[in-house]
Amino acid sequence: MTALLELDGLDVAYATASGARRVVHSVSFDVQTGEVVALVGESGSGKTTTSSAVLGLLPAGGRLDAGAVRLSGTDIAGWSDRRLQGVRGARIGYIPQDPVSSLNPVRPVGVQLADTFRIHGRRDPRDIRNCVLELLERVGLDDPALRARQYPHELSGGMRQRVLIANAVALEPELVIADEPTSALDVTVQRRILDLIDELRREHGTAVLLVTHDLGVAAERAERVVVMQHGRIVEQGTTAALLDAPTEAYTRHLVADAPGLAEQPFRHPRPPIYLRDAGVAAAENPFALVASGLSKSYSLGRGREPFRAVDDVSFRVLRGTTHAIVGESGSGKTTTARIVSRFVTPDSGRVELGGTDVTQLSGAAKREFRRRVQLVYQNPFASLDPRQTVAEIIAEPLRNFAVGDRRERAVAAQRLIDRVALPADVAARRPTELSGGQRQRVAIARALALEPELVVLDEAVSALDVTVQARILELLERLQGELGLSYLFISHDLAVVRRISHSVSVMRRGRIVESGPTEQVFRAPQHDYTRELLDAVPGRKAIA
Template sequence: MTVLEVDGLRVSYAAPRHGRREVVHDVSFGVGDGEVLAVVGESGSGKSTTAHALVGLLPEGGRVDAGAVRLEGLDIAGWGPRRLRSVRGAHVGLVPQDPGASLDPVRPIGVQVAEILRVHGARDRRTNTARVLELLERVGLDDPALRARQYPHELSGGMRQRVLIAIAVALRPRLIIADEPTSALDATVQRRILDLLDDLRREEGTSVLLVTHDLGVAADRAQRIVVLKDGSIVEQGETAALLADPRDPYTRQLLADAPALASTLVRPKAPLYLRDAAAASAENPFAVVARGLVKEFATRGREPFRAVDDVSFRVRRGTTHALVGESGSGKTTTARLITRFLHPDAGSIELDGVDVAGLKGDALRRLRRSIQLVYQNPFSSLDPRQSIARIVGEPLQNFRDGSTRERRARVAELIDRVALPGDVLTRTPRELSGGQRQRVAIARALAIRPDVVVLDEAVSALDVTVQARILELLESLQSELGLTYLFISHDLAVVRRISHTVSVMQRGRIMEEGATEDIFRSPAHPYTRELLAAVPGRSEVAA
């Protein structure tokens, strides 16, 4: 039986001065009873627009122009907002991408879960309270009574996503639309959320429309895959057959760009210290040496929280060393210690043999010339009011590096080096895509010719195709300029692609470290094995 049938769907948005612009073109697919169908594509492919159009949740200016949306045989495509509200929740549950934006920050969790019950006619407060606690327990939240009283900011990202799933399944709908439900989560949390959706599907017979940019997730979880590009379906079919023999060039590109699914995994080029024997025999071959780093944070009414606990590692010049672990493992705090945006409570940090842990004032400012940081979110780290030329040139201005003419030439050179067109210099960050903004952030970090670049989750917010291009850029820059990278990530598939050595962190401590391939092929610590087991699509490719 087909739970959802989409036939010839066309969606458009109002376009100022240009009437309307069609963004979804003649899309047709079906979701069977108890089936998981994945809709896959990069940003701008139309996958989220398609999902939202099915239940009347298009943003302002969006409109379904043609096509049928049959839910258990009933065409709801022409229904107005009021009639569609009776469908949402009761017949179709939606799990949105961003729990931070989807939950009301000023209302307790229990109130928000109970609202879906109340809207659909359940008025008895005692019955609703019992059902809320049952749902919170069902989605795996510990101490449901406590969680029901808490606010969203008091829960982790994975816990907030579980709350959204509880809301989506509260009325036992026949279909769940999961729109990038795990894209912002660590691999182990991602696996638990997807396992939860699988459990609910098996127990309730619910069908799932899974919207994702990650072919690895689709490979693990879906029986069939629909591939969207520029609002059109380029290919669809059974998962195993589609992955084994993709017919469309775009599908093949998505497959090649997914780190865990690539048939021939790209390994980092031999590091500079292996290609140059002189560097290996130098007096100090290490660009970064951390010894016994400790960082604690005060907590009200409790003992200080130790975020980094006796962390030590070394990074050879011209290589990439990765710090991996879940959120809360201490990897980002360690990165901020290395870049001296935080002061360590104990331990030493050597850059090119000089201990910088105690630097202050002008000496600390001068340190910025040798080490730079690239953040996860390029939009929040780039001033939206400034032009790209000013953003990239700001470090040169701050350090009074060269004349105005020389700085302008350096900025143009950097923009060219990160493979952006020269006309971006006059634009602002708002006018660029996520991948373009991250290239600008990298260009800015390179402006004053640092020796070490720290990349803090620098590709985790990007689609796999854009991510692959940024990784290629980082590798080429390292090869050309002899850069040393400290790469912070929760994504082990990406780490395997780009790093030469790796340290695995948990609760502020290093659990295991070594050459990347050794860690992947023969992990010694149970936590490392758990992280590796959670990599989406890992079962599809031999280690």
């Protein structure tokens, strides 16, 4: 039996200023009818380039150098754009990564869906309209007639992704290429979207090529997994065999670093030395941070209920431990982090840092407070000044607070670079010359420069590849042990939270629905929402 899709020795190169650079090296794998194959790799592995090559939609400058793309036995690799137009949409559907930017913002979604039919020769407007409404209903959108009239910005991310899925399956193609279809979505939405793809696949026997960085998603949804690294296939096989007994070192790494898959012990706070002596314990305040009854509302304009971003939120961070706030987008976790770091003033409630009330600080006192709380942001590409050298970036907090002279600050920067395990020679380089993981190390070093009591990590590892993520988490743990740091760890990713935190608060719609020691919350969740979140984590078998 011929495979539905068969890639054979595929080579892809990009034209660059210094000549062609090959990014995909003799990639061969196949997808059988009705099968889900996951193409797994980190950023830069060539997985997206490979999937674009199947559709003949390589970005400008991309070129298919060698190899065949056989669709049911016919090689379409050399086909002209015009000939491929008959294949795209009709025989191969495509689901993109980011639902927010993947729909035309100025046309109603119904019109965009109707286009798919018109492109492939359907003419009768009434027939098309019926098909569109039926499709919207099938992908689980309520009130299809209303949805069809709405513009993309009027729909949520999950709804837009449903529209895009409808778009991909409109003409009942034999194969759907899903390029990171859920990476931009919340976990609970991700789960429903993946379920939907599964369901549509079962109904029509559509094969799916699932391109993903998330081994958890692959493990849960795919029958076979193809692992790519640096443009080459490292290993491929059935999902169970590959995950249970990976033969290649890189696959083993990937499996070990995938936060959702690995079995790791829970972290338990080790009581600090002073707490072991009851007398001292009574005298000392054991909490680095105490937040009580925080609330913050934003006005939505006249005549409308104000939006309660944070609603009566209380939590405590024990000295030398990590407290995680976990929640989906819009849960209020970032606003909470901004209140704690005093960028937002709460309407009510109080924040105590090391026993002193810092809620109402202003002016010089607030500036002094910045020495004690430092932040690490999500995006290491945007949070570092591209014009400064790494040494300047790390020394900047010291300069701002006039700590030491120029030479002492340079020495301090060098020491911090060493502390976050970066090679000494990065000091003179600029952020653009560094990888994402290295940049995040620089951001951490900068946060440590003033020896703060509390570091607020706002989605600090979310933008990183899993292997890089694992190294940064190890670094954070080591620094905590060495320096006795306290972390407030804001994240949407339960698997990461499970790995790094001692205690956890689960937030939803501005409120904390459940909190407690990480092990207790993960093993015996009390609230329905916590259970739903936990169930939605891909590859969740290993998490509890």
